[in-house]
Amino acid sequence: MRTHVLLVLFLLLWAGCTAEPATNITVPALFSDHMVLQRDRDVPVWGTADPGGRVTVTLGDRQTAATAGPDGRWQATLPPMPAGGPHTLTIAGAETLTFEDVLIGEVWVASGQSNMEWSVENSNDAAAEIAAANYPRIRLFDVRHTVSSTPLDSVAADGWRVTSPQTIPSFSAVAYFFGRTLHEALDVPIGLISTNWGGTRAEAWTSRDGLATFPEFQPYLAQLDSFEVPLQALQAHLLARYQERIQTGDAGYQADVPWFRPEADDADWATMTLPTLWEQAGLDGLDGVVWFRRTVDLPAGWAAEDLTLYLGAIDDADSTWVNGVLVGHTNSYNTERVYTVPASALRPGRNVISVRVVDTGGGGGIYGEAAQLRLARASGASRSLAGPWRYRVGVRVDDLQPPLRLQDYPTALYNGMIAPLIPYAIQGAIWYQGESNADRAYQYRDLFPAMIRDWRQHWGQGDFPFYFVQLANFMAPQTDPNEASAWAELREAQLMTLALPNTGMAVTIDIGEADDIHPRNKQDVGYRLAQWALAETYGRADVVPSGPLYRSMTKENGAIRLAFDHVGGGLTTPDGAPLRGFAVAGADRRFVWADARIDGNTVVVSSRAVADPVAVRYGWANNPAVNLYNAEGLPASPFRTDDWPGVTVNNRTP
Known part of the structure; x- marks a missing residue:
């Protein structure tokens, strides 16, 4: 019997050693030049290849190997390594994949909804922060919005980037300020994986296993199973149809003289003082299209050169014309609008700026800082555009059949934006979300801890650190000590989640903004999250992680x-x-x-x-x-x- 067992073991080892080098090797988008691998921990490396092929993974003097299974999947594990680099990672079979400038350090996942997604370029002191973002050992990985009804193998992303003034503007501000604080305190490379989607709910970020004890979500999962096409394709189709309905239903486009034309008659339009969210200026509860128009008188010298139009942040999307010439279009709610106006579109005297704003949920409008609204020459001279604008509603989306918000479906974002990250070795996660679950705050007491446990179980790295942001102050200032508040109840649910091991909560009740659900002070948010990591994850006894x-x-x-x-x-x-x-x-x-x-x-x-x-x-x-x-x-x-x-x-x- 002993001889038989030894023979079987020998044959297995011999078969592994003699496997042919793998062909058609692929790896997920997480593996790219400039990546950061987690220090002091086993590092899985995985992908696909033709079945039975042998894959050899080498990093510096460390080497490991794996054989692709019948389904073509393979996974090798590099041993724990200290912080350092740069290294070269090779994944070899019949061909070799080579990744350069690989660092070993601390890897954190940053996830949630819009306040985690909020970019550096739209945060406080943006110009100074961007100019100072020279941190070659902080690396950024940005996951694109993806929904799926089943767990995907790879995220949609463009690979890792080195932090610089060119790469940081659109990246998550909270994640960056968190990572920068850690980098300066620890002096090791930092890898930040940003995977978030504005306006989304916690159940969308949770797997089927994690939602098994929530009967209220099971009908939605059954509906998800009933779709006959992949969720990504369905999302694209429904969104295209919805945008077409908004276009065809918009009075501004259907008018005899479209409202972007300078000769359109706006004499009977109402007036709104910009910048502001339109909900705070008489259009409470409106989702849809609003057109804004402003007349600017220009001297001949101004009209003879290209100008730059600054509109600040707009929620959600805009199309902008000057004298009927389209000068810019942006779909992102958290991107500052900066458009070049060619001299050919300008004229001495009267010039008409027309901005079509589309908002399909939450606040809408041209809502940045007053100083951002301006028309400027290359010399730096500018004309302020803050103040009264004419406006008219083009269409209300309440009048249209809305598309399914597939990103709200339970599991849809876990499948598309979390599962493909697993089992990448990480130190922990930071999370900023809850606004979209505030109307179900008592449920969040169970749902949020369930999501955390779910991530930990699937990642297989034990109770890794999970630090989150408590909702900031928002809306009208309190006057009544008996105020009924769903947001207060959501904050309580977050506070209760600290009962889970290895969790921490950054309190932001002092740095919100009454009229903006997206506070611009993201520096303090990242700093406060980092205090939890420094004190609890990295054992800094001199750091107090939280307020009382x-x-x-x-x-x-x-x-x-x-x-x-x-x-x-x-x-x-x-x-x-x-x-x-x-x-x-x-x-x-x-x-x-x-x-x-x-x-x-x-x-x-x-x-x-x-x-x-x-x-x-x-x-x-x-x-x-x-x-x-x-x-x-x-x-x-x-x-x-x-x-x-x-x-x-x-x-x-x-």
Whole structure:
């Protein structure tokens, strides 16, 4: 028997050693020049080849091999390596794939919806940040939007890029500022994989396995299975049909004199002061097409040369004409519009700028900074375009049959934008999402942890670090201590997710913007996420990862004493003002504004109007005024001590 076993083992080894070199080797888009591989961890390398072929993977003095199975798939594993490089990675069979400038360092996945997708070029101090982005050891990998009904083998991407002023503008600002902070603190290469899609929901980023315990999603998965064509093809077809309906239904295009023509009569159009989201200027709830027109008088000298038209950010898409000449078209909501206006389109005196804005969800309009709205000469002289513009609605999408938002289907983005990244070796993930799940915040208490566990299970790297951003303050400032807020409940669901091991939450309740769901301060967001990584992942004992997080309450003498974790160097108010944002309630569950004071590492809350307080809330609103911090300058998370039913308690159906 022993002899038989040894013979079988010998034959297996002999067969592996004598396998023919593989032909038709392919690897996923993740493997390219300039890639970063995770240090100090096994590094899977995988792909396809003709069945039975042998593939040899070499990096420096490390070498490993694999044989393609009957389905053509192969996977080899490089041993753990220290930070360093550059190296050359070769994947060899009958032919050889060679990848140059490969670094070993820290790899992080950055995912979520629009606030993670938000680009450096549209964030605070964009010009200075872009000019300073000379970090050859920070590498960027950007995954294109992809939906799929089944897990894909490779993401749609253009490979890894070296960070520079040329490559950074369109990259995720949060991911970049997070990675830059780590790079400066650790002095090792950083690889950032950005995979996100604005306006999307957590269930779309979760696999079928992860959603197995959610009966409310099963009908959507069944519908997904019923589609007779791949989801990517269906998405392209439906989007094309929808855009065609918007085009044919747009009064601006169907008018006898189209509204982009300078001679179109706009005398009876309404006026809107730009920049602004149109929801804040009388068009609340409008999704569709709005046309904007502005007349500019130009001297002959200006009209004789090419000019540059700056329109700032526009949500979602625009087409822009000057005197009836199309000068630019952009489909991205987070890209600053900069269009060249040729001299041939200009004339001395009256010139008409026409901007057709299409928005199919959320805020819409020309909403950047006032200073961005201008018409400029090459010399630097410019004319401001901020102020009154004529506008008229071209079409409301409510009047059209909307397309299926395939990116909202459960599993669609996991299949297309997460599964193909697995099993690439990573250190961890950062996440900024939740706005699109706020109306189902109680469900998010279960859904968000389920998604995290799902990613970890599929990646097979244990409970890797998962750090996320709590929703920022947004909408009208709070005035009522009893405000019912789905966003407050979503923040609570995020806070509760810290019960999962190896998670952390960056609080941003102090850096949002009342009138913009996309706050421009992404530097602090990335920095605060990085504090969690430095403290918890990299063991920096001198780093406090978070602002104060509520731990417990004690009733005493008509007051409530609150204890916190992560007090750091102590509790404080950075503005020196009394504590704000605390409310207290008795058994009647009616909250009143409370007096709150710092007492050591606790906060004591009371109100003369509530003799026997039973519950405290802090920052419980869409946009609360709060000022509790630790000495490290990190804000406390909003919280409540009660568990009284909220406004989203019964919402589970998308």
